[in-house]
Structures are given as C-alpha cells and as structure tokens.
Amino acid sequence: xxxxxxxxxxxxxxxxxxxxxxxxxxxxxxxxxxxxxxxxxxxxxxxxxxxxxxxxxxxxxxxxxxxxxxxxxxxxxxxxxxxxxxxxxxxxxxxxxxxxxxxxxxxxxxxxxxxxxxxxxxxxxxxxxxxxxxxxxxxxxxxxxxxxxxxxxxxxxxxxxxxxxxxxxxxxxxxxxxxxxxxxxxxxxxxxxxxxxxxxxxxxxxxxxxxxxxxxxxxxxxxxxxxxxxxxxxxxxxxxxxxxxxxxxxxxxxxxxxxxxxxxxxxxxxxxxxxxxxxxxxxxxxxxxxxxxxxxxxxxxxxxxxxxxxxxxxxxxxxxxxxxxxxxxxxxxxxxxxxxxxxxxxxxxxxxxxxxxxxxxxxxxxxxxxxxxxxxxxxxxxxxxxxxxxxxxxxxxxxxxxxxxxxxxxxxxxxxxxxxxxxxxxxxxxxxxxxxxxxxxxxxxxxxxxxxxx
Amino acid sequence: xxxxxxxxxxxxxxxxxxxxxxxxxxxxxxxxxxxxxxxxxxxxxxxxxxxxxxxxxxxxxxxxxxxxxxxxxxxxxxxxxxxxxxxxxxxxxxxxxxxxxxxxxxxxxxxxxxxxxxxxxxxxxxxxxxxxxxxxxxxxxxxxxxxxxxxxxxxxxxxxxxxxxxxxxxxxxxxxxxxxxxxxxxxxxxxxxxxxxxxxxxxxxxxxxxxxxxxxxxxxxxxxxxxxxxxxxxxxxxxxxxxxxxxxxxxxxxxxxxxxxxxxxxxxxxxxxxxxxxxxxxxxxxxxxxxxxxxxxxxxxxxxxxxxxxxxxxxxxxxxxxxxxxxxxxxxxxxxxxxxxxxxxxxxxxxxxxxxxxxxxxxxxxxxxxxxxxxxxxxxxxxxxxxxxxxxxxxxxxxxxxxxxxxxxxxxxxxxxxxxxxxxxxxxxx
Numbered sequence: 101x102x103x104x105x106x107x108x109x110x111x112x113x114x115x116x117x118x119x120x121x122x123x124x125x126x127x128x129x130x131x132x133x134x135x136x137x138x139x140x141x142x143x144x145x146x147x148x149x150x151x152x153x154x155x156x157x158x159x160x161x162x163x164x165x166x167x168x169x170x171x172x173x174x175x176x177x178x179x180x181x182x183x184x185x186x187x188x189x190x191x192x193x194x195x196x197x198x199x200x201x202x203x204x205x206x207x208x209x210x211x212x213x214x215x216x217x218x219x220x221x222x223x224x225x226x227x228x229x230x231x232x233x234x235x236x237x238x239x240x241x242x243x244x245x246x247x248x249x250x251x252x253x254x255x256x257x258x259x260x261x262x263x264x265x266x267x268x269x270x271x272x273x274x275x276x277x278x279x280x281x282x283x284x285x286x287x288x289x290x291x292x293x294x295x296x297x298x299x300x301x302x303x304x305x306x307x308x309x310x311x312x313x314x315x316x317x318x319x320x321x322x323x324x325x326x327x328x329x330x331x332x333x334x335x336x337x338x339x340x341x342x343x344x345x346x347x348x349x350x351x352x353x354x355x356x357x358x359x360x361x362x363x364x365x366x367x368x369x370x371x372x373x374x375x376x377x378x379x380x381x382x383x384x385x386x387x388x389x390x391x392x393x394x395x396x397x398x399x400x401x402x403x404x405x406x407x408x409x410x411x412x413x414x415x416x417x418x419x420x421x422x423x424x425x426x427x428x429x430x431x432x433x434x435x436x437x438x439x440x441x442x443x444x445x446x447x448x449x450x451x452x453x454x455x456x457x458x459x460x461x462x463x464x465x466x467x468x469x470x471x472x473x474x475x476x477x478x479x480x481x482x483x484x485x486x487x488x489x490x491x492x493x494x495x496x497x498x499x500x501x502x503x504x505x506x507x508x509x510x511x512x513x514x515x516x517x518x519x520x521x522x523x524x525x526x527x528x529x530x531x532x533x534x535x536x537x538x539x540x541x542x543x544x545x546x547x548x549x550x551x552x553x554x
Numbered sequence: 555x556x557x558x559x560x561x562x563x564x565x566x567x568x569x570x571x572x573x574x575x576x577x578x579x580x581x582x583x584x585x586x587x588x589x590x591x592x593x594x595x596x597x598x599x600x601x602x603x604x605x606x607x608x609x610x611x612x613x614x615x616x617x618x619x620x621x622x623x624x625x626x627x628x629x630x631x632x633x634x635x636x637x638x639x640x641x642x643x644x645x646x647x648x649x650x651x652x653x654x655x656x657x658x659x660x661x662x663x664x665x666x667x668x669x670x671x672x673x674x675x676x677x678x679x680x681x682x683x684x685x686x687x688x689x690x691x692x693x694x695x696x697x698x699x700x701x702x703x704x705x706x707x708x709x710x711x712x713x714x715x716x717x718x719x720x721x722x723x724x725x726x727x728x729x730x731x732x733x734x735x736x737x738x739x740x741x742x743x744x745x746x747x748x749x750x751x752x753x754x755x756x757x758x759x760x761x762x763x764x765x766x767x768x769x770x771x772x773x774x775x776x777x778x779x780x781x782x783x784x785x786x787x788x789x790x791x792x793x794x795x796x797x798x799x800x801x802x803x804x805x806x807x808x809x810x811x812x813x814x815x816x817x818x819x820x821x822x823x824x825x826x827x828x829x830x831x832x833x834x835x836x837x838x839x840x841x842x843x844x845x846x847x848x849x850x851x852x853x854x855x856x857x858x859x860x861x862x863x864x865x866x867x868x869x870x871x872x873x874x875x876x877x878x879x880x881x882x883x884x885x886x887x888x889x890x891x892x893x894x895x896x897x898x899x900x901x902x903x904x905x906x907x908x909x910x911x912x913x914x915x916x917x918x919x920x921x922x923x924x925x926x927x928x929x930x931x932x933x934x935x936x937x938x939x940x941x942x943x944x945x946x947x948x949x950x951x952x953x954x955x956x957x958x959x960x961x962x963x964x965x966x967x968x969x970x971x972x973x974x975x976x977x978x979x980x981x982x983x984x
Contacts, residue, residue: 107795126872129633130896132788132792133792135636136633136634136635136636136888137635137853137874138635138874139610139630139633139634139635140596140610140611140612140613140630140874141612141626141629141630142612142613142626143614143865144614144871144872145599145616146614146615148595157590158590158591158592158593159590159592160592160593160594160595161591161592161593161595161596162594162596163594163595163596163597163598163615163616164597164616165616167595170595171593171595174593175593177591177662178591178593178662178728179591181588181591181662181663182588182590182591185587185588185666185670186587186588186589187585188586201638208852215629215630215633236792236794237792237793237794248815255634273792273794273916275793275794278796279917280796280914280916280917281914282914282915283914289728291873307944310610321762321943321945321979321981322762322781322981323983328629332730349724351583351584352584352587352589352683353584353683353722353724354585354683354717355683355721355722355723356722356723358722368841381688418975433594433596435592464759468617469912469913470909470911470912471909471912472908472909472910472911472923473721473724473726473908474723474724474725474908474911474923474925474926475719475720475721475725476723476940477723477725477908477923477925477940477941478908478923479908479922479923479925479943480909480912481909481912481913481921489853498914499913499914499919499921501909501912501913501921501922501923501943501945503908503909503923503941503942503943503983504941504983505940505983548940548983550941550943550981550982551981552922552923552943552944552945552979552981554975
C-alpha cells in the first residue's frame with residue numbers, strides 16, 4: 101500500500117505533501133419499531149491528498165486511483181492560489197517521522213462477527229422497549245464503522261492505524277394522547293464489540309424513563325440554579341468550551357483569540373478541564389491523528405485558568421504552541437480538522453447528595469439532547485430533570501433547553517462532583533461528523549443558567 | 555452499470571442501481587483573508603436487490619468486482635428487510651434546465667476574486683470580522699432498474715455565503731446566494747448585512763415574556779423542521795405524527811402556504827425523478843393553513859398503501875433512500891422587511907439560532923437560543939440580544955402569523971420569506 105501512496109506523492113510538486121488512503125467498512129442494521137428497515141454491510145475507499153506549496157496549503161479528495169494525476173495537479177494549483185492571497189505563510193510544526201502499524205487491541209473484533217449475530221443483538225435490544233404498551237415506536241440501529249487508514253507523508257512517515265467503532269443506538273418514542281416523547285438510548289465504544297453486549301439493563305432503564313416522561317411536567321422557563329449530570333456537563337464542556345479550545349475555530353477571530361489567550365482566567369477555581377485521546381478504552385481513543393502526529397493529553401484549563409489548546413501542525417506553528425495531535429478527519433472524503441478526543445471536567449470531591457444540598461432550590465437536569473454554540477453563547481437540550489426543593493429532587497420535568505454565556509457559566513460552576521463519567525456515543529458535527537467524539541464530566545453545580553420552557 | 559444490471563438480474567427479481575458522481579471546489583475567506591481552497595472528486599454506486607418480498611443492498615466507490623457486489627447485496631437480502639413493492643417504471647421525462655455549462659469554465663481564481671470583492675465591499679461598511687465562502691458542485695446522477703427505468707441528470711450548483719460576525723462570537727448577520735451558475739452578491743445583500751450589523755451593534759435587553767417575533771428566512775427552518783417531521787410518511791406509518799388524522803384540516807394561519815417544487819428549475823437542484831427513480835411532482839404540504847399532504851419514498855408508500863410521492867432521497871451512496879423534502883418553497887407575502895418592522899413596531903427578530911435540532915421535534919416544540927437576535931423598537935433595529943431564547947409549539951405560533959415578507963431567500967431546508975408571529979415566548983437572562 102505504501103508504495104502506491106508514495107507513487108501519488110511523487111506526482112505532487114510541492115514543498116510538503118501527504119496522502120491518506122482509507123478503507124471504510126460499515127455494517128448497519130436498523131429497526132423502526134418492530135420492522136427491520138436496514139441491513140447493509142459494505143466497504144468504500146478513497147484518498148485525501150494535501151500539499152503545501154509556496155506557503156499555501158490545500159486539500160483534494162478523490163476516490164479513483166486514476167484521478168491521482170489530476171488531484172496532484174489540482175491540489176498544488178489550489179495551494180499556490182492560497183499562497184498568493186492568505187494572511188500568512190503556512191508553516192507546519194515539526195513532528196517525528198514515524199513508521200508504524202498500530203492495530204488496536206479489541207475485545208471482540210466486529211469484522212469477525214457474523215452479521216446474523218449482530219442482527220440478533222440489536223433485535224433483542226429493540227424488543228425491550230417494544231414490550232411496553234406506552235412505547236409507540238423505536239428507531240434503533242447497530243452500526244460498526246472501521247477506518248483502516250494508511251498515511252504517508254513526503255517527510256517519510258508511513259502509518260497504518262485502524263479505528264474500530266461499535267454501537268447500538270437510537271430513540272424510543274412514547275405517546276399518550278397527543279403527547280409524544282422521544283428518548284435517546286445508546287451503548288458502544290472504540291475497543292470492540294464486547295462493549296455493546298450484555299447491556300439489556302440500559303435499554304430497560306431508558307424505556308422506563310421514556311414512559312415516565314409522559315407524566316412529567318413541562319419545565320418553567322426562566323433563570324435557574326441547576327445541578328447538571330455527567331452527560332449534560334460533558335456536553336457543556338464539549339460544546340461551549342471545547343470548541344474554542346480548537347485552534348482552527350479561533351485563529352481568524354481576533355476577538356476570540358483575545359478572550360482565549362493562554363493564562364486568561366475564564367472559569368471558577370474549581371474547574372479543571374483536560375482533553376486526552378490516549379485514555380485507553382474510551383470512545384475518543386487514537387494513537388496518531390490524520391497528520392501522522394502522535395496524540396497527547398492536553399490540560400486545557402487549570403483552576404479556571406486557560407493553559408492549553410488543541411492543535412494541528414499548521415495552527416501549532418501559527419500560535420507558537422506545542423503540537424497536540426488533534427487533527428482528525430471523518431473519513432476518506434475529508435481534510436482533517438482539529439477535533440476533540442476525550443474531553444472532560446476533572447473530578448473533585450463532592451458527592452451528588454452534597455451538590456443537591458448545596459443547590460437547595462433549583463433544577464437537577466439530566467441527559468443531553470444535542471447542543472450548539474455560537475462562540476460565547478450556547479444552547480443545549482436536556483432530556484429530563486427534577487425540581488429540587490431543599491436539596492430533595494421531586495417533580496419530574498421535560499421540554500428543557502438551557503442557554504447561557506460560556507464565560508459566565510464557567511465562572512458560575514461553583515462545585516464539582518467526584519463521579520466522572522465519559523460518554524459511549526459520539527457524534528460531533530463540525531462540517532464533518534466525528535462518531536468518536538467523546539466527552540464527560542462529574543456532576544456539577546451551576547449557580548445560574550437560562551432555561552427555556554417550550 | 556449495464557453489465558452490473560445484467561449480472562444482478564440473474565440473482566434477483568428486481569434490481570435497482572443508483573450512481574452518483576460529484577466534482578466540487580470550495581473557497582473560504584476568514585477574517586477577510588483567503589484561508590482554504592479545497593477540491594473533491596467522488597463517485598460510487600449503490601445496488602439494491604428485491605427478491606421474494608425482501609430487500610438487500612450494497613455499495614462501493616470503486617466497482618472492480620461486480621459479482622462480489624451482487625453477492626454482498628444478496629447476503630444483506632437474506633436477513634430479511636421487508637419490501638413488497640415494485641420498483642417504479644418511469645419514462646425519461648422532459649429535461650429540465652438543471653445544468654449551466656459555464657460552471658465548467660469557472661476557475662477557483664474567479665471565485666476567489668468574487669469573495670475578495672464581497673470582503674472589500676463589506677470592509678468599507680462594517681467594522682466586523684468577515685467570513686465569505688463560495689463553492690461550486692457538479693453532480694451527475696443515474697438511476698436504472700430492471701423494469702426498464704433508466705434516468706440520468708446533470709446538476710450544477712454555485713453557492714456563496716457572506717457573514718459579519720459579532721465580536722467574540724460566531725453569531726453573524728449573513729446572506730446566502732445560490733444559482734445553477736456563477737452569481738455575485740448584489741447591492742441588496744451587502745446593504746442588508748452592513749445595515750443590519752451596524753444598527754444592531756449595541757447589546758439590547760428586551761423584557762422576557764410573550765412578544766412579537768420576526769423569523770428571518772435563514773431562521774425559518776426551525777419552524778419548518780417540525781412540520782416536515784410531522785408530514786414524513788414514516789411518522790404517519792409509525793403513528794407518531796401529531797397531524798396523523800388532520801389532513802385537509804386548517805391547522806395554521808391562512809398566510810402559510812408551503813409547497814415542494816422539484817420541477818422548478820429556476821433554482822439549482824431541480825429533479826424530475828427521485829433517487830429511487832420515482833417521478834417527481836409538485837406537492838402542496840400546507841395550503842393557506844390547511845394541511846394537504848404527507849410525503850413518501852417507495853418503502854413507506856408501500857407500508858401505508860399509498861402512491862409514492864417521489865421523495866425518496868439518499869444524500870449519498872452510503873444511505874438508503876428515506877422520505878425527504880428537498881425542494882421546499884414558501885409562498886411570499888406582500889411586506890418588505892422595512893414594512894414588517896413597521897407592522898411589528900416593537901419585538902424581537904430571530905436571525906440565527908442555536909439548538910434547532912434539540913427539543914421534541916415531532917411534537918412541534920421548539921426552544922432555541924438567539925444567535926443572533928435583534929431588538930426592534932418603533933419599527934427600527936436598535937440592538938442585538940444575547941443570552942436569550944424563543945420557544946413555543948408550531949401548532950400554536952403558526953396560527954398567529956401577522957405578516958409575511960415579499961421576497962424568498964435560500965435557507966436551510968428551502969426557500970423562505972421572513973415571517974412575523976404574534977405572542978411567542980421570549981426569555982432573556984438577567
């Protein structure tokens with residue numbers, strides 16, 4: 101394979117070039133309600149070629165090897181076009197030349213499991229909610245995605261790494277009269293199919309929740325004190341903070357760069373945040389990113405002070421900051437961009453009961469329903485919550501969206517729990533999808549957020 | 555493809571092949587400077603087999619082993635996805651004008667020049683961080699099946715985007731331009747971005763509570779998403795649509811008319827057939843507030859015992875076709891933006907949102923952060939609103955349409971005018 105890739109690089113007349121060839125193997129088995137609506141297992145492949153020429157950088161993706169010549173010409177033309185008009189010359193931070201094949205150790209390789217067995221697994225999980233009469237339908241799918249990546253650069257790196265992701269995930273829909281509630285469910289991970297097995301309890305729990313939500317009250321909008329569970333605090337960490345630790349998202353915004361200067365005090369003293377793609381067994385694990393840079397843990401926030409950032413080779417050089425190995429693509433169709441690996445708020449010493457007692461009166465909010473950010477403002481949904489009175493959770497509430505200002509909210513996190521948990525299901529869309537985007541946190545107390553009712 | 559069809563016909567009763575080829579280039583400027591020029595050449599096909607009421611499929615980017623692909627699709631068929639329908643027999647319809655050949659000559663340098671021109675025009679008018687991007691895509695599609703259907707089309711698309719960002723944020727005032735061929739930002743686009751940005755620079759704090767809210771075309775998708783989820787044949791079949799038994803009932807204001815217009819080739823992307831080879835036709839979804847139709851692909855039409863409406867779209871070879879509204883347009887009203895603000899007098903404008911995808915979409919609920927939103931006082935924009943949300947349910951708020959804008963703009967999910975609604979919940983922090 102590497103000889104073929106080197107023959108492509110030989111066609112590129114540039115100061116630097118790299119090429120990534122990937123075979124993407126996917127198996128997808130989906131149920132909608134009791135019906136099997138999808139069962140497919142196929143492989144696709146393609147190339148992503150990057151070049152730096154005269155200080156400009158560009159990317160061309162292609163799927164047919166016969167197009168390599170054309171792609172090599174196009175990518176250099178594009179790089180030269182950028183070079184003539186860009187703000188600054190592209191430099192790439194120096195990285196080690198690596199020749200390595202890294203195949204992750206898997207607890208059960210989904211490539212070796214027959215499709216019938218995968219079908220039986222998702223069918224059994226799907227049957228759990230369907231047994232409940234309040235459940236009107238489900239949409240639950242088994243998906244395994246294998247990226248077999250071969251990376252070669254003009255500097256001499258040759259890296260083969262496989263990323264194997266397995267999951268069973270979807271939604272449970274409950275209905276009573278005109279009221280419809282949609283509840284997410286999902287299990288999976290990056291270390292083999294075993295993680296998606298024997299998880300009936302999770303589907304039972306989520307079914308009960310989906311049914312209970314029919315009896316919940318819509319939340320009252322307004323400004324509230326809240327305790328966020330691990331998933332919600334994780335989404336906040338990822339959406340509101342994490343994205344602005346991605347150097348490519350702030351590099352061309354002078355105002356964001358000013359706010360996100362290393363050394364700036366942005367959060368409460370109790371807030372420590374790290375991104376670590378090297379955590380074994382976690383969803384966001386990888387050894388090398390899609391620029392051939394070895395992934396490393398990055399302390400992003402220490403006692404509320406911004407101390408680190410996520411980088412590509414280009415941004416590390418432009419910012420004069422250390423390489424982090426966070427430049428990752430969705431697949432063979434895309435140029436790599438800066439992504440989080442496993443991002444989380446580090447745990448402290450408070451038990452959940454202590455946080456609720458500190459909350460006194462307010463809301464205990466749980467489970468994320470997707471989030472979004474526009475810089476300093478963020479919005480995300482919570483699946484459900486409880487009205488807390490004198491530290492005791494009572495009435496269940498639903499239809500919850502939370503919004504706020506990143507910097508104020510980081511300052512408003514006044515206590516952090518001891519129960520760190522990272523997510524099993526990813527799905528960050530920053531132009532392209534990252535199914536291994538992983539985030540987590542312990543429970544946290546936030547002294548003020550805007551809650552929009554419906 | 556013909557060879558593959560022949561091999562596959564020996565293995566199954568019905569065979570469908572979907573092939574796509576796209577060539578695209580994109581250019582982006584950040585903070586008014588050229589940042590990226592990317593290109594992409596992608597091709598591939600998806601094979602679908604039907605046999606004894608079951609369906610199997612397989613896809614590939616590089617068709618080397620035809621028999622292997624057929625065997626793979628057969629293996630997928632064995633597990634038993636039900637499919638009791640017949641593939642469509644669609645005669646090649648009259649060609650629409652979907653391809654502007656001048657797009658072939660459009661160089662990335664020319665696109666870079668146009669983005670630069672937009673940056674220069676805006677730089678003279680606003681003190682804001684500017685993002686400008688543009689790109690072109692040529693798509694070639696072919697759908698053929700064992701019942702003799704053999705359809706192909708060539709589509710060209712040029713899209714430009716210009717935005718002025720508020721400090722410290724990615725919230726922006728922006729405009730999108732799209733056409734079958736190269737199109738420049740015009741004076742009205744530049745004026746809209748510059749004037750709106752300049753008028754809204756100050757932060758404003760309107761009081762929380764029910765208020766008049768103007769959704770700009772670029773934010774209309776928040777409301778439309780809920781209607782499209784409810785009128786999807788899949789939601790009907792699964793009995794989770796809140797409008798299941800409400801076809802031909804008046805659910806919304808008379809000022810709301812939404813139509814799917816796949817044959818309208820004045821815009822890029824017009825289609826005479828969907829990705830499953832079913833003929834496309836104009837489909838009213840809402841007519842003067844009355845709910846008219848749901849939309850379907852082959853599978854859900856069969857499940858519901860209905861005629862497929864020609865809405866089976868895939869997005870790419872990796873995906874099976876599902877019901878999708880790809881050509882939505884809303885009927886414009888009679889008010890210019892200035893007149894809408896006059897009618898409104900005081901209230902809030904939603905220009906961009908956060909969290910359109912969260913909340914109970916099927917139920918019609920929305921609850922979105924404003925990014926950005928503007929305050930309107932005495933018919934004028936007087937500032938931008940931060941840390942604020944608007945929320946409600948479309949089956950309530952779309953009954954209270956006060957006025958509709960007179961011009962359509964391309965937004966997420968379709969072409970929309972601005973729409974002024976009465977009494978939408980508004981909550982602001984502080």
